[in-house]
Amino acid sequence: MDKEKDGVPISSLREITLLLRLRHPNIVELKEVVVGNHLESIFLVMGYCEQDLASLLENMPTPFSEAQVKCIVLQVLRGLQYLHQNFIIHRDLKVSNLLMTDKGCVKTADFGLARAYGIPVKPMTPKVVTLWYRAPELLLGTTTQTTSIDMWAMGCILAELLAHKPLLPGTSEIHQVDLIVQLLGTPSENIWPGFSRLPLVGQYSLRKQPYNNLKHKFPWLSEAGLRLLNFLFMYDPKKRATARDGLESSYFKEKPLPCEPELMPTFPHHRNKRAVPATSEAQGKRCKP
Template structure:
């Protein structure tokens, strides 16, 4: 059950708890970087002309469109209302709230909300690619310097969300957009939640299976920012290898793949592991070896070290976004590529 407990009242410089909100390191809470725009009348959806369908998911349909008044190309997300019996979808309320209040270069920008007689639309900046589709479309792997730029941008956006008490809860390559200006944008915040200290229970069924942290798979309802960091580690590995790191077919299979890759947890490497809700239901076969390195034999030692820290089994010991941005991986040669020099690609959105 989700309990909303944000920390808008904690702007007095009190120490915030990072990680899962229990015994992790403390640091001073940064000032809130929220944007509260003055009320403006909502325009009609008729101000936009749809050009093509870009994507359709559980929570909405996204169109490429243009503003009839300015000619600006935008992404127009129609919010699905058909399944709602009691008003506006809660997931959409959360996404709109987060994206309208939090502005950052590596978060997709929401411009306004528009309405028609029976539909509600979110107007966002139009971006040519999602990272998953782009990696499937391009023929050659990204250069090391380009991967560093993408991961640095991703961690910067994730750090910003976490500093502002927001967990994304569904980071994956399909939810990351890439502009032809060389910028990565975090999108699809329908599952995002504000969190607080102390932590309260949240929904367990979050994060797409292949990117889901082991503590979620083991049934914890008390979690925080480390679940996003695990997803970043899976994304990092996927960008390097151009294939999904842990493509499980079920929750049990996902856990099996994680433990075969990283070793079976115990109380020594993950204090409290045995007390997680679903551990008693598992017949765990001890596998003491971490096989992550054998999956990536050609990466540098620093690349491997960052990847391993992102994919640490114990969420208390998993690196934070702030710590990851200071990792020496980003200062070893080759350095991250300047975004203006990042490659440009033909759009991967097919007309439909």
């Protein structure tokens, strides 16, 4: 706020307004906005969460087990279902925006890019969502955004938690598109109606890759787990899984069953040492919009 001359930026007002409306166990809670004596003295009083998943993934001695991954993902999906039912798209889902309390409760945070949307859907800028988690329709310049962009990012998060590393760590938009094609095959009008009319399709020469390689990437994952990932990674946004589809997936009903949040590990040693600065390349790129 110290550089602002004309009051609170519209992006901050948007975020504050949204957060004050939202009340869900898996969404970070804005308790109140406190104003001091000066223009720059504006404080958001938030519910306290001990850690974020990105720094945990960087520093954990052993990765989350599959039962723990399921516990985390179910909680994120519940929060997303609540957001989408209230016509809100988060537009920046990633592990660094997922917070976890010492009771194992996972909360989605950082609503700086979130938008309420209506029907018909109005055009929005495609330059949203951190690159590694950005859906192909955004990379190809779509002017309309739906809740499906959050669901693509959810697929990236699930895959990252299962593989213990980012799934699609692109270094540029062109590289990001190429990584998606390598993993899922080349998109076409058959599987993605309207694909050839997307604004930026002409700027990319997509490699010819007829195969979906998710099974090779996760050879140990159950059929139900692969089905869920494939559903989240549908090229056609209209066919992509919704948050409700994710919650109803048989993946969460088979062994290993999701652990209870209270049984999630706690990380006092991680919290008590000073926060590790985001110097590593992975941490930096995971967090950059």
